[in-house]
Amino acid sequence: xxxxxxxxxxxxxxxxxxxxxxxxxxxxxxxxxxxxxxxxxxxxxxxxxxxxxxxxxxxxxxxxxxxxxxxxxxxxxxxxxxxxxxxxxxxxxxxxxxxxxxxxxxxxxxxxxx
Numbered sequence: 001x002x003x004x005x006x007x008x009x010x011x012x013x014x015x016x017x018x019x020x021x022x023x024x025x026x027x028x029x030x031x032x033x034x035x036x037x038x039x040x041x042x043x044x045x046x047x048x049x050x051x052x053x054x055x056x057x058x059x060x061x062x063x064x065x066x067x068x069x070x071x072x073x074x075x076x077x078x079x080x081x082x083x084x085x086x087x088x089x090x091x092x093x094x095x096x097x098x099x100x101x102x103x104x105x106x107x108x109x110x111x112x113x114x
Contacts, residue, residue, distance in 0.1 A: 003092040004110045006065065006079070008057050011104035012086040015039055015055030019078035019087060026066060026077035036063030037078045054104075057087065065089070065110045 023035040042054040057078070066076035070089075074080070079087045088095065092109060099105050 004065065004070070004090065005092045005095045006059065006076070006108045006110070007088040007090070007095045007099060007102075007105060008108070009086040009088070009102050009105045010054060010056040011102070012084045013039065013055040013057060014084050015041060015053075016083055018081050018083050019057050022077040022081035023063075026069075034060060034062070036060055056106075059108050063108075065108075 017039050019037045020035060020039055023029070023037045024031075024033075027035060029035045037057055037059055039055055039057050042056065044052045044054075046052050066074075066078075069076060075089055079089045088098075092107070095107050099107055
């Protein structure tokens with residue numbers, strides 16, 4: 001068994017929802033239904049009246065990180081199609097070492113028997 005994960009550097013997420021679309025297409029999820037990844041938008045009014053917008057891809061309970069794709073040596077669909085390159089799939093050890101270099105990041109963990 002190996003521990004894998006998905007590093008989400010949400011500082012650079014533009015909110016394009018390409019990861020959502022890629023997931024739905026990969027798993028043939030019909031329009032209007034939520035797939036394995038969902039981008040949420042967080043709005044916060046800052047002092048002085050400016051607005052801070054954070055787009056954050058989150059993995060839902062339906063996500064299993066495209067295990068069949070990974071077994072074929074491919075990246076998960078969301079990672080492959082992320083236009084901002086803010087999603088990174090890999091072994092946990094390397095993701096944990098990289099995360100502190102990011103300002104706004106989360107790691108989702110997975111265990112696969114590849």
